[in-house]
Amino acid sequence: MIELSLIGIGTGNPDHVTREGIHAMNAADLILIPLKGEEKSDLAGLRHEICRSCVTNPATRIEGFDLPVRDPGTPDYLQRVGDWHDRIAEVWQQAILAHLARGGGPRVAFLVWGDPSVYDSTLRIAARLRQGMELELRVLPGITAIQALCAAHAIPLNDLAAPVLVTTGRRLRAEGWPEGADTAVVLLDNGCAFEVLDPAGIEIWWGAYVGMRQQVLVAGALAETAEEIRQTRARARAAQGWIMDIYLMRRRPAVTGA
Amino acid sequence: MIELSLIGIGTGNPDHVTREGIHAMNAADLILIPLKGEEKSDLAGLRHEICRSCVTNPATRIEGFDLPVRDPGTPDYLQRVGDWHDRIAEVWQQAILAHLARGGGPRVAFLVWGDPSVYDSTLRIAARLRQGMELELRVLPGITAIQALCAAHAIPLNDLAAPVLVTTGRRLRAEGWPEGADTAVVLLDNGCAFEVLDPAGIEIWWGAYVGMRQQVLVAGALAETAEEIRQTRARARAAQGWIMDIYLMRRRPAVTGA
Numbered sequence: 001m002i003e004l005s006l007i008g009i010g011t012g013n014p015d016h017v018t019r020e021g022i023h024a025m026n027a028a029d030l031i032l033i034p035l036k037g038e039e040k041s042d043l044a045g046l047r048h049e050i051c052r053s054c055v056t057n058p059a060t061r062i063e064g065f066d067l068p069v070r071d072p073g074t075p076d077y078l079q080r081v082g083d084w085h086d087r088i089a090e091v092w093q094q095a096i097l098a099h100l101a102r103g104g105g106p107r108v109a110f111l112v113w114g115d116p117s118v119y120d121s122t123l124r125i126a127a128r129l130r131q132g133m134e135l136e137l138r139v140l141p142g143i144t145a146i147q148a149l150c151a152a153h154a155i156p157l158n159d160l161a162a163p164v165l166v167t168t169g170r171r172l173r174a175e176g177w178p179e180g181a182d183t184a185v186v187l188l189d190n191g192c193a194f195e196v197l198d199p200a201g202i203e204i205w206w207g208a209y210v211g212m213r214q215q216v217l218v219a220g221a222l223a224e225t226a227e228e229i230r231q232t233r234a235r236a237r238a239a240q241g242w243i244m245d246i247y248l249m250r251r252r253p254a255v256t257g258a
Numbered sequence: 259m260i261e262l263s264l265i266g267i268g269t270g271n272p273d274h275v276t277r278e279g280i281h282a283m284n285a286a287d288l289i290l291i292p293l294k295g296e297e298k299s300d301l302a303g304l305r306h307e308i309c310r311s312c313v314t315n316p317a318t319r320i321e322g323f324d325l326p327v328r329d330p331g332t333p334d335y336l337q338r339v340g341d342w343h344d345r346i347a348e349v350w351q352q353a354i355l356a357h358l359a360r361g362g363g364p365r366v367a368f369l370v371w372g373d374p375s376v377y378d379s380t381l382r383i384a385a386r387l388r389q390g391m392e393l394e395l396r397v398l399p400g401i402t403a404i405q406a407l408c409a410a411h412a413i414p415l416n417d418l419a420a421p422v423l424v425t426t427g428r429r430l431r432a433e434g435w436p437e438g439a440d441t442a443v444v445l446l447d448n449g450c451a452f453e454v455l456d457p458a459g460i461e462i463w464w465g466a467y468v469g470m471r472q473q474v475l476v477a478g479a480l481a482e483t484a485e486e487i488r489q490t491r492a493r494a495r496a497a498q499g500w501i502m503d504i505y506l507m508r509r510r511p512a513v514t515g516a
Contacts, residue, residue: 008405010276013278014277015276015277015278015281016276016277016278016399017276017277018268018273018274018275018276018277018401019272019273019274019275019276019277019280020271020273020274022277023273077419078418078419081418081419115405115408115409116409117405117408117409117413117414117415118405118408118414118415118416119415119416120414121418123412123413123414124414124418137412138412139408139409139410139412140409141274141401141405141406141408141409142401142405143276143399143400143401144405147266147373147375147376147399147402148399150373150375150376150397150399151373151374151375151397151398151399152397154381154395154396154397155375155381156375156376156378156381156382157375157376157377158376158377158424160336160339160379160382161335161336161339161426161428161429161446162426163423163424163425163426163429163436164423164424164425165421165422165423165424165438165439166416166421166422166423166424167421167422167439168419168420168421170419171419171421178421178438178439179437179438180423180436180437180438180439181423181425181436181438188419
């Protein structure tokens with residue numbers, strides 16, 4: 001029986017780690033860290049930095065593994081991601097079985113950016129693993145980019161007692177302002193999907209690399225800041241070689257109306 | 259100039275505290291803790307336990323203050339909450355000015371359940387304080403009940419690349435299943451608002467006291483678990499004298515359809 005811990009480690013600020021996360025890392029017999037395939041090399045380095053600064057138990061083994069890459073030949077998005085998760089689960093399984101064959105203990109941990117439950121696939125991959133081995137699964141929450149964004153701007157996620165919709169750039173681009181809420185948080189946007197919206201009456205709080213040393217923030221009326229965000233995003237991406245960004249928008253229906 | 263830190267401390271599990279939160283507590287000259295007015299006495303005790311276990315700097319002063327109570331005579335909900343926040347801001351201001359008058363340093367911290375940005379009013383109260391004193395505001399995110407619920411059930415918040423709506427019991431009761439998403443998280447529900455929904459095709463993951471020692475969980479098809487949740491909630495509330503619960507529901511439109 002494998003005891004698998006998925007440990008949320010926050011958004012790249014090593015101090016986002018919780019006490020619970022630190023205890024779980026030090027209770028693990030094996031911590032598996034993806035090596036290649038994580039193209040954002042800053043993130044790979046950070047994951048090791050977090051591991052080094054948290055793990056004090058000499059019996060905890062830290063091991064890298066090569067993360068497979070997605071097959072760009074699969075046209076359908078969900079299918080492409082599903083196939084990729086299948087292959088990652090195989091790699092996990094091989095690494096865990098090799099560790100056990102060497103006489104390693106049953107407590108295995110993965111460090112997950114953000115929170116394992118929030119727009120992350122680690123739980124979906126672990127479910128595949130369950131089909132091949134007996135698992136006891138433990139999830140340890142971590143600080144998400146949504147929270148790091150709100151903290152950086154020192155804003156509430158929600159208006160008082162009002163709903164919030166969390167969605168993706170892909171959806172926003174396809175469907176426009178989502179129904180159901182006047183506050184929308186947009187994740188997984190590969191480039192300024194807010195440009196499809198009529199900006200009148202919308203405020204935006206944007207951030208890239210939220211919580212990290214490179215953090216960049218822009219906020220204001222969407223009509224006045226959209227171009228600044230576009231340019232800031234392009235410059236940051238060129239300088240760092242990669243970007244992860246997120247934004248929160250609020251619309252004021254009274255103002256939006258004609 | 260007051261440096262005000264709002265420190266998210268998670269949902270009652272002392273190990274939800276982040277390293278950043280521990281650093282900020284120990285960097286504070288004054289930590290203000292609400293004493294009376296926090297009716298849930300388990301929570302008041304827990305807040306002190308967290309403080310004791312995190313604060314090692316002898317120069318950090320920990321002080322209680324009496325939290326005002328809401329005026330039940332104000333019929334309008336938003337007005338009632340707004341007035342209450344005004345009075346809390348006055349109490350904060352008095353406590354901070356008294357501390358400064360005694361020669362105390364400018365770094366003041368509040369410990370906030372969950373995350374200061376997520377369905378919490380501390381930022382709205384701090385904004386009122388800003389009108390009366392010069393403030394530099396710092397927000398430190400913490401684990402929310404949404405995350406503690408998903409972690410306890412070991413489930414993802416979202417379906418793959420799909421949106422999530424976070425809403426309140428009051429809204430769910432008034433408006434039924436919210437538009438915009440097939441996953442809904444319901445907070446601030448004073449009692450089983452899900453009963454207004456046609457349960458066909460809806461799955462629910464419910465939890466009370468999530469992350470705490472008293473944690474209770476129920477999950478399953480809403481049609482089959484609604485009564486169990488109602489009874490479990492009533493029993494737990496009677497036993498503890500208070501309850502805080504939260505739930506996530508997913509509907510499968512293909513199943514819901516006639």
